[in-house]
Amino acid sequence: MKKLLLVAIMAVAGVAAAVAQPRAIGANIGYGIDVSYQHALGEANMIDLSVNIPFFNGIGATATYDWINPFGTAIPWNEKGEWNWSLGVGAGAGIYGFSAPSWYVGAVGHVGVEYNFWFPMQLSVDWRPNIGIVGVPGGGLGFNASGIYSGITLGVRYLF
Numbered sequence: 001m002k003k004l005l006l007v008a009i010m011a012v013a014g015v016a017a018a019v020a021q022p023r024a025i026g027a028n029i030g031y032g033i034d035v036s037y038q039h040a041l042g043e044a045n046m047i048d049l050s051v052n053i054p055f056f057n058g059i060g061a062t063a064t065y066d067w068i069n070p071f072g073t074a075i076p077w078n079e080k081g082e083w084n085w086s087l088g089v090g091a092g093a094g095i096y097g098f099s100a101p102s103w104y105v106g107a108v109g110h111v112g113v114e115y116n117f118w119f120p121m122q123l124s125v126d127w128r129p130n131i132g133i134v135g136v137p138g139g140g141l142g143f144n145a146s147g148i149y150s151g152i153t154l155g156v157r158y159l160f
Contacts (some may be wrong), residue, residue, distance in 0.1 A: 003112050031054055032052055052094065062108045090109075091108060092108040103129070104134045115124050122158075132144050
């Protein structure tokens with residue numbers, strides 16, 4: 001009975017710690033539109049999940065693990081709000097072109113600069129290059145390098 005009570009207390013504490021972490025939800029506009037969710041993992045890390053509609057002609061998703069102010073290089077211009085930058089890696093997949101759909105899957109990078117206001121709002125500029133394999137109609141495979149040159153977005157998020 002004591003072990004069961006201890007396991008239940010530890011489970012509740014773990015869920016409370018996960019829910020207490022800062023989060024943000026919002027949209028990025030650039031290479032189409034993205035709806036993004038960020039979940040902080042402590043002070044220096046976060047997970048960024050995004051659903052994208054590239055050029056409004058497909059749907060995709062990315063997930064990156066980001067380091068906030070990596071290498072101990074915080075942006076020093078903090079006045080009322082707070083500046084941060086992040087660097088991350090992850091994966092992405094999706095379908096592009098509704099009339100003759102092709103699919104893609106690959107590695108995703110993430111570089112971003114954000115300003116967190118003193119009220120619960122964040123503005124950001126993000127670059128998410130996506131490199132990987134593309135499956136084209138008819139069964140052929142190709143290499144997606146065009147994702148390097150796209151993916152710069154402006155973001156607005158609500159912090160909660």
